[in-house]
Amino acid sequence: MKSEYLETMPDKNGYFGKFGGSFIPPILEKPFEDIKNAYEQLKKSPEFIDELKYVRKHYQGRPTPISFAKNLTNYCGGAKIYLKREDLNHTGAHKLNHCMAEVILAKHLGKKKVIAETGAGQHGVALATAAAYFGLECEIHMGEVDIAKEHPNVIRMKILGAKIIPATHGLKTLKEAVDSAFESYVSQVEDSIYCIGSVVGPHPFPMMVRDFQSIIGIESKEQFKEHENKNPDNVVACVGGGSNAMGIFAGFIDDTDVNLIGVEPMGKGEKIGEHSASLTYGEEGVMHGFNSIMLKDKEGEPAPVYSIGSGIDYPSVGPEHAYLNESGRTKVGLCDDKEAIDAFYKLSQLEGIIPALESAHAVAYAMKLAKTLPSDKTILVNLSGRGDKDIDFIVENHPIPNTKF
Incomplete structure (x- = not known):
C-alpha cells in the first residue's frame, strides 16, 4: 500500500507538524539514533520484510x-x-504486531534484553511472547494498581519468562510504569532496548510503531x-x-x-x-x-x-x-x-x-x-x-x- 501521507510524515526529525521530536537526556541520544538508523535500514531489507511476513502469517x-x-x-x-x-x-490484542518487529530489531542491534512498560498488560504479554520466541530476556514495568487489576496478564507474563517490576510511585499506573521503565533502561543501554508500547515516546518510536501497526x-x-x-x-x-x-x-x-x-x-x-x-x-x-x-x-x-x-x-x-x-x-x-x-x-x-x-x-x-x-x-x-x-x-x-x- 503506497500512501503519500505515510511516506512524508513525520519529517526527518520526527515531527508531525509541531508535535513529536525527541527530548531525551544525552545518555540516550546515541541508543535512540542507533534504533532509528537500524529501523531505516531494516524496513528496506527484503530479509526483514520476509521474516516479519512469515511470523505474522504462521505464528501470529x-x-x-x-x-x-x-x-x-x-x-x-x-x-x-x-x-x-x-x-x-x-x-x-494488536500489540504483537509491533512487538515481534521490535524484537527482530533488538536482535539486529545485538541486544540481549528488551525492556518495556505496560498498562493493561497486553503490551507486556506481547513483548514477553516475542522475547520468548526470539530468545531474549524480558523486563516489564507495570503500576502496582494495574498489577492487581490485570492479574491474569501478570501471570501470563511470568509464565512466558518475563521479570515484572512494580511501579510504586505516584498513582502507580501507566505513566509511572513508563517512568520506571525509562529509568531502568538508562542504566543498561548497552545490552538492552526499550520497546515502547504505543505511538508515543521520542522519535523514531511514534513512526516505527505506527508503521508496524x-x-x-x-x-x-x-x-x-x-x-x-x-x-x-x-x-x-x-x-x-x-x-x-x-x-x-x-x-x-x-x-x-x-x-x-x-x-x-x-x-x-x-x-x-x-x-x-x-x-x-x-x-x-x-x-x-x-x-x-x-x-x-x-x-x-x-x-x-x-x-x-x-x-x-x-x-x-x-x-x-x-x-x-x-x-x-x-x-x-x-x-x-x-x-x-x-x-x-x-x-x-x-x-x-x-x-x-x-x-x-x-x-x-x-x-x-x-x-x-x-x-x-x-x-x-x-x-x-x-x-x-x-x-x-x-x-x-x-x-x-x-x-x-
Missing part, C-alpha cells in the same frame, strides 16, 4: 478477519457496525471491500497512546471520504483525575521525550488521570494523533466508564465476543454513532483486544446483567 495468525456485528447492529438500529478482529491476533489498516481496506465493495464511512478506535488507532487509521489516511474517530476515555467525570481525555482537555507539552497534547495540573506537570481501561489511562497522546486532530483529519469521540461497561456486556451477549475494556470504549462510541446514521452507512471498529484479562475485575465490580439484551 494474520490476517485477522472483519466480522459484521449483525445482532449489535439490529439492537442499535441505524448504521451497520463491523469489527476488525484484533482480539484474534495471537496473545489477544499499519498492517491492521492495510488488511482492513482490502477486507472491508469484500463486505461492502467500498470503504467504510467511519473508522472508530480507542485512543490512549493510540497505537491501535494509528494502525487502522493508516489504511484510510489518504481517503478523505472516510471519517477517522479516536475515542478517548471520559472515566468518571470532567474534573482533573477523573478522566484521560488528553486531546479534549489537554494542552501542548513535553512528557516522556516527545511534544504532544497532554493533561496538566496547576503547576504544569502531567495531571493525574483515570480510566476503567488500564491501557488508556495516560496523560498524553501520540504526537501523530495530536497533529491529525489539530489539522482536522481526525475527530475525537468520548466514552465514559458506564458506557464502556454497557458495551462490554452488550457485545459479549449479543455477538459472543468479550472485548477488552479499552476496546469497549470504541464499541460504545460506535453504538452511539450508529443510532444517528441511516442504515446505508457503515462503521468499522478496531476491536483491539479481547477481554479475558478484565473479566475478574468486571464481575467483581459490575455484576453480570440478569437478562440478555
Whole structure:
C-alpha cells in the first residue's frame, strides 16, 4: 500500500507538524539514533520484510478477519457496525504486531534484553511472547494498581519468562510504569532496548510503531471491500497512546471520504483525575521525550488521570494523533466508564465476543454513532483486544446483567 501521507510524515526529525521530536537526556541520544538508523535500514531489507511476513502469517495468525456485528447492529438500529478482529491476533490484542518487529530489531542491534512498560498488560504479554520466541530476556514495568487489576496478564507474563517490576510511585499506573521503565533502561543501554508500547515516546518510536501497526489498516481496506465493495464511512478506535488507532487509521489516511474517530476515555467525570481525555482537555507539552497534547495540573506537570481501561489511562497522546486532530483529519469521540461497561456486556451477549475494556470504549462510541446514521452507512471498529484479562475485575465490580439484551 503506497500512501503519500505515510511516506512524508513525520519529517526527518520526527515531527508531525509541531508535535513529536525527541527530548531525551544525552545518555540516550546515541541508543535512540542507533534504533532509528537500524529501523531505516531494516524496513528496506527484503530479509526483514520476509521474516516479519512469515511470523505474522504462521505464528501470529494474520490476517485477522472483519466480522459484521449483525445482532449489535439490529439492537442499535441505524448504521451497520463491523469489527476488525484484533482480539484474534495471537496473545489477544494488536500489540504483537509491533512487538515481534521490535524484537527482530533488538536482535539486529545485538541486544540481549528488551525492556518495556505496560498498562493493561497486553503490551507486556506481547513483548514477553516475542522475547520468548526470539530468545531474549524480558523486563516489564507495570503500576502496582494495574498489577492487581490485570492479574491474569501478570501471570501470563511470568509464565512466558518475563521479570515484572512494580511501579510504586505516584498513582502507580501507566505513566509511572513508563517512568520506571525509562529509568531502568538508562542504566543498561548497552545490552538492552526499550520497546515502547504505543505511538508515543521520542522519535523514531511514534513512526516505527505506527508503521508496524499499519498492517491492521492495510488488511482492513482490502477486507472491508469484500463486505461492502467500498470503504467504510467511519473508522472508530480507542485512543490512549493510540497505537491501535494509528494502525487502522493508516489504511484510510489518504481517503478523505472516510471519517477517522479516536475515542478517548471520559472515566468518571470532567474534573482533573477523573478522566484521560488528553486531546479534549489537554494542552501542548513535553512528557516522556516527545511534544504532544497532554493533561496538566496547576503547576504544569502531567495531571493525574483515570480510566476503567488500564491501557488508556495516560496523560498524553501520540504526537501523530495530536497533529491529525489539530489539522482536522481526525475527530475525537468520548466514552465514559458506564458506557464502556454497557458495551462490554452488550457485545459479549449479543455477538459472543468479550472485548477488552479499552476496546469497549470504541464499541460504545460506535453504538452511539450508529443510532444517528441511516442504515446505508457503515462503521468499522478496531476491536483491539479481547477481554479475558478484565473479566475478574468486571464481575467483581459490575455484576453480570440478569437478562440478555
